[in-house]
Amino acid sequence: MSAAIDEFVQKNQERLLEELKALLRIPSVSTLPEHKNDVQRAAEFVAEKLRSAGLENVEIIPTDRHPLVYAEWLHAAGKPTVLCYGHYDVQPADPLEEWRTPPFEPTVKSGKIYARGSADDKGQMYTHIKAVEALQAINGSLPINLKFLIEGEEEVGGLSITKYVEEHATRLQADVALVSDTSMYAPGLPTLNVGLRGLVYMEVEATGPSRDLHSGVYGGAAPNPIFGLVQLLGTVKNKKGRIKVEGFYDDVVAPSQAELESWARLPFDARAFRAEEVGSTRLTGERNYSVLERVWSRPTFEVHGIAGGFTAAGSKTVIPAKATAKVSFRLVPDQDPDDIIEAFREHLEDHTPKGIKIELRVLGASPGVMVNTDHPAIRVAARAMEDIFAKPTVFTRSGGSIPIVGDFARFLGIPTILMGFGLPDDGLHSPNEKYDLENYYKGIMTVAHFFEQYGAAI
Numbered sequence: 001m002s003a004a005i006d007e008f009v010q011k012n013q014e015r016l017l018e019e020l021k022a023l024l025r026i027p028s029v030s031t032l033p034e035h036k037n038d039v040q041r042a043a044e045f046v047a048e049k050l051r052s053a054g055l056e057n058v059e060i061i062p063t064d065r066h067p068l069v070y071a072e073w074l075h076a077a078g079k080p081t082v083l084c085y086g087h088y089d090v091q092p093a094d095p096l097e098e099w100r101t102p103p104f105e106p107t108v109k110s111g112k113i114y115a116r117g118s119a120d121d122k123g124q125m126y127t128h129i130k131a132v133e134a135l136q137a138i139n140g141s142l143p144i145n146l147k148f149l150i151e152g153e154e155e156v157g158g159l160s161i162t163k164y165v166e167e168h169a170t171r172l173q174a175d176v177a178l179v180s181d182t183s184m185y186a187p188g189l190p191t192l193n194v195g196l197r198g199l200v201y202m203e204v205e206a207t208g209p210s211r212d213l214h215s216g217v218y219g220g221a222a223p224n225p226i227f228g229l230v231q232l233l234g235t236v237k238n239k240k241g242r243i244k245v246e247g248f249y250d251d252v253v254a255p256s257q258a259e260l261e262s263w264a265r266l267p268f269d270a271r272a273f274r275a276e277e278v279g280s281t282r283l284t285g286e287r288n289y290s291v292l293e294r295v296w297s298r299p300t301f302e303v304h305g306i307a308g309g310f311t312a313a314g315s316k317t318v319i320p321a322k323a324t325a326k327v328s329f330r331l332v333p334d335q336d337p338d339d340i341i342e343a344f345r346e347h348l349e350d351h352t353p354k355g356i357k358i359e360l361r362v363l364g365a366s367p368g369v370m371v372n373t374d375h376p377a378i379r380v381a382a383r384a385m386e387d388i389f390a391k392p393t394v395f396t397r398s399g400g401s402i403p404i405v406g407d408f409a410r411f412l413g414i415p416t417i418l419m420g421f422g423l424p425d426d427g428l429h430s431p432n433e434k435y436d437l438e439n440y441y442k443g444i445m446t447v448a449h450f451f452e453q454y455g456a457a458i
Contacts, residue, residue, distance in 0.1 A: 086125025143455030182420030223355030
């Protein structure tokens, strides 16, 4: 049936494109309250397409913020069950002036579709639904059992889906999860991501005087919380990129020699990475590790923003009463987020400058995850990608975090196949986000092939 699947996708390319455009036109920006109704519209769109693809028990599930969408098809007796995940919410489009085309009016140029959410994650998520439609159209049934859980809060932390997975583990039980929210390593190179870093995201608030003070009257005697915060954050990591929190590296496990050798064979150019992707004069970090090791298998500490005092036009000589920094740790598998939070809290207490008080607020935490490449579903997924893209599938890691993957492992006890069809230059979260249409169509074919082959393998 594989050839029939490919023929179905090829014959329906125009319709498949128009449907994707319709979804991309919905500005489902989950972080902005003014788009709450748009997020709801996107959930309704997804639910309707799940129904039309032949899935059953489709449900829009209210949450404290934005709805989940659930669907299932459970008529393949004796066959495995795959839980498909994706998200229909998107990042804000700002800065609007840097978009070459309107962010919510999809534009096709040179075989790519430009729109907010095209690659992250509407275009990739939609491949799962259309793969089901293709199989149903050809066979009138599916080769495996399927469950879908699609959320509208991924871009704002995904708290509702974590709660739902924990509370409805029986309903969601499956053999494996499938997520398409990652990228291929390079154009035309089929890629399965088998490792993700975890994330601990925090706010550090520093307070000094009881109110803003005149720096001429009090400067030199009153503690400055912005400067104190800068001093404190400077103690967390040294000039060589080594994190100084006690015990931080105790549970860090190095990649296997086989994994390192496979990374060395990838078409990676550190100079091009610096110049074209990072755009800086040099790269930083732990020099004893390759660039891929630094971004895939080493933990990090980053400062994302510092706020406090006077930053408007003109001058105001003030010593502020408080300052706040947004910071995060990226963690590798086996590092426990709770242990890292506690160690960081102790580090702050030990290094806070005199006259400054510190409060640490944890905004989110998820562990790193590794997937066993010998799992039967992973082997089938690798073969399905190889069939469509006509090249051997490579296994990589990602420096990013997808918290739901940890939730599936923790609450459902299942691994996740990270089968991405994006590309490294798709501009996720940036102006002019794009998605390669060839990957969109081949993604539908690949997912359908995977369902077909996974059902046949059991």
